[in-house]
Amino acid sequence: MTGLSTWDQFWYYFAHNGFFVLQQFTRHFLISVYGVLFAAIVGIPLGILIARRKKLSDTVIGIANVIQTIPSLAMLSIIMLGLGLGVNTVIATVFLYSLLPIIKNTYAGMQGVDANVLDSGRGMGMTKFQILYLIELPLSFSVIMGGIRNALVIAIGITAIGAFVGAGGLGDIIIRGTNATNGGAIILAGALPTALMTIISDLLLGFIQRKLSPQTSD
Amino acid sequence: MAKEEPLLILKDVSKIYKGGNAAISNINLTINKGDFICLIGTSGSGKTTTMRTLNRMIEPTSGEIIYKGQNIHKIDPVKLRKKIGYVIQNIGLIPHMNIYENVTIVPKLLKWPENKKQAKARELIKLVELPENFLERYPAELSGGQQQRIGVIRALAADQDLILMDEPFGALDPITREGLQELVKSLQEDLKKTIVFVTHDMDEALKLATNIVVMDEGKIVQAASPQELLRHPANEFVRKLIGEERMLQARADVTTAAQIMLKDPVSITLGRSLRSAIQLMRERRVDTLLVTDDEDHLKGYIDLESLALDSSNRRATSVSDILNTKIFRITTTTLIRNSADRILKQGLKYVPVVDQNNKLCGIVTRSALVDMVYDIIWGEKNDTAAPTSPALKQGGAQDA
Structure with a gap:
């Protein structure tokens, strides 16, 4: 093995452990997606709520900001105290980190809806719920999606660290690499797919965002 | 309902x-x-x-x-x-x-x-x-x-x-x-x-x-x-x-005949003799007389021309004999805007103003209209001047 360059070693690792890498890739992806999904389920309604009640917005965004400042490794350790080792701890951490971009963007998106459109909607006799799903959500959709994209990118990074608490994922391969002597190739085998996942998922979400954004012209 | x-x-x-x-x-x-x-x-x-x-x-x-x-x-x-x-x-x-x-x-x-x-x-x-x-x-x-x-x-x-x-x-x-x-x-x-x-x-x-x-x-x-x-x-x-300007411009739009009419038209009743009619014309220096019945209802007018025509055969004796009933009249509530055109274009010297019951109330003279048009074009600061100014020219248009 010592005769091979790092690059050759990398391909060698892939050739022999391709299935393992793919398995970890899927696991990594799902952990991130679950975290972001839960954050969206909580964060979007919360963003809508604070857009309605301006007094709450400072508090809620403040709390989300504080969460964001805690280093991810520290956060994992703290949550581990409650949830123990394993996948759940990582999903919870991803959830917490994803809240800020999702809440903030939902809030910004709702704020960005033209007040005149809302006024005329209300004046025409729409209920609050009709205003929300006929006007506010379609018009703030792309901003909210921006928040979700942002959250997913962060989430993939955090999941990589999650391997420390035994959740598996591509981080697991990276840790193997750091523990092995001359493990550069193994580190790459974990790191490159992580980077690739980030780029691909961002592009994919961007595509979905454009496809689903309501038309405003032909 | x-x-x-x-x-x-x-x-x-x-x-x-x-x-x-x-x-x-x-x-x-x-x-x-x-x-x-x-x-x-x-x-x-x-x-x-x-x-x-x-x-x-x-x-x-x-x-x-x-x-x-x-x-x-x-x-x-x-x-x-x-x-x-x-x-x-x-x-x-x-x-x-x-x-x-x-x-x-x-x-x-x-x-x-x-x-x-x-x-x-x-x-x-x-x-x-x-x-x-x-x-x-x-x-x-x-x-x-x-x-x-x-x-x-x-x-x-x-x-x-x-x-x-x-x-x-x-x-x-x-x-x-x-x-x-x-x-x-x-x-x-x-x-x-x-x-x-x-x-x-x-x-x-x-x-x-x-x-x-x-x-x-x-x-x-x-x-x-x-x-x-x-x-x-x-x-x-x-x-x-x-705005002052708009009020002046709008005056023609909202001024009624009652506001600019002269309240003392020269008139004569149907039953009077022609002699007294001529006398009245000479006194007031006018060439036409508005004719009313005893209750002041406007019936028509007589003018100097018909008097002169009649003077050759002298058949007529009273005002009613030479009465001309074709007369353009406006009511007190008529907007000047709607009748000014007609007065000016037809060359009428004046038009009689009647109330709803056809009772003679006054006349609107050409000069009163002209005054109003002047005000609109050149403006005037004193709002009260316009309605009173035609009065100064009382009789002017009725002059021969």
Whole structure:
């Protein structure tokens, strides 16, 4: 093995452990997606709520900001105290980190809806719920999606660290690499797919965002 | 059926914000079906607040609003608003819906069947003279004027009979605005809609309104028809809002015959002899005499020419024998605007003015008209001068 360059070693690792890498890739992806999904389920309604009640917005965004400042490794350790080792701890951490971009963007998106459109909607006799799903959500959709994209990118990074608490994922391969002597190739085998996942998922979400954004012209 | 009840009655409506700031106080207003009400005033006068209480966009602090005999406080606001059209200055079309969807929002909320919505949208787009394929376009693809046309028909889509408009044409250029004003006026007249229209543009109010409500500091200063407002502004504020220039220009529009007529016409009764008629003419130095019966009812006139014709055969003995009954007369309430043209073009020296019972009240002379035209063209600072000046020329036009 010592005769091979790092690059050759990398391909060698892939050739022999391709299935393992793919398995970890899927696991990594799902952990991130679950975290972001839960954050969206909580964060979007919360963003809508604070857009309605301006007094709450400072508090809620403040709390989300504080969460964001805690280093991810520290956060994992703290949550581990409650949830123990394993996948759940990582999903919870991803959830917490994803809240800020999702809440903030939902809030910004709702704020960005033209007040005149809302006024005329209300004046025409729409209920609050009709205003929300006929006007506010379609018009703030792309901003909210921006928040979700942002959250997913962060989430993939955090999941990589999650391997420390035994959740598996591509981080697991990276840790193997750091523990092995001359493990550069193994580190790459974990790191490159992580980077690739980030780029691909961002592009994919961007595509979905454009496809689903309501038309405003032909 | 008894006399139709008013569409809307506002009773002592006030809106007081926290801290005792009164946006409007004690507004009393009655709006009848088919009225075109313009609420006018400076910024912060409460005109928009007043309008927005009508569809419960703003809840008044006290007072009540009766819509078709029902207190609107007891109507679900969502249901109420679907019955009342709403047009705002910044149009507020929904950008991600095409024109068809925008126009049919209220019908959609009311769950109309698709074919009924289609038919309505087509009918409405024709009403504002836009091509039917505009229905598939998006708001961003239309000009400002076109967008506001859509804004207007959107307020008509569910056959609302009351329409609220908040400075709808404020952001448009003068030419587009004029076109839309005419459109709204004809919609109101043809479709018998009742419109409550907020504006700060007096020209717009004078042009459109059947009733103008002038507001200042949350109170109604004056509520009157445009003519009444121009003729009798309630105070200095209204006068300023209208503007001196407009009042002068408008004078011809609102001046009635009674205001500029001479009250002492030279007249003679039917039964008098020709001799006394000639004597009267000589005394007053006039060439025609208005003839009345004993109760002052105008019967016609005699002039020097017919007298002279008769002098050769001397058959006539009394005024009634040479009476000329073909006479153009106007009533005291006739607007000078409507008769000035005729007087000037036909070269009449004067026209007799009668009241409703055909009783002679006075005459309007050519010189009085000319004075008024001068005032309009060159203006004059002293408002009271115009009505009195014709009096100085009393008899002038009746002179031979």
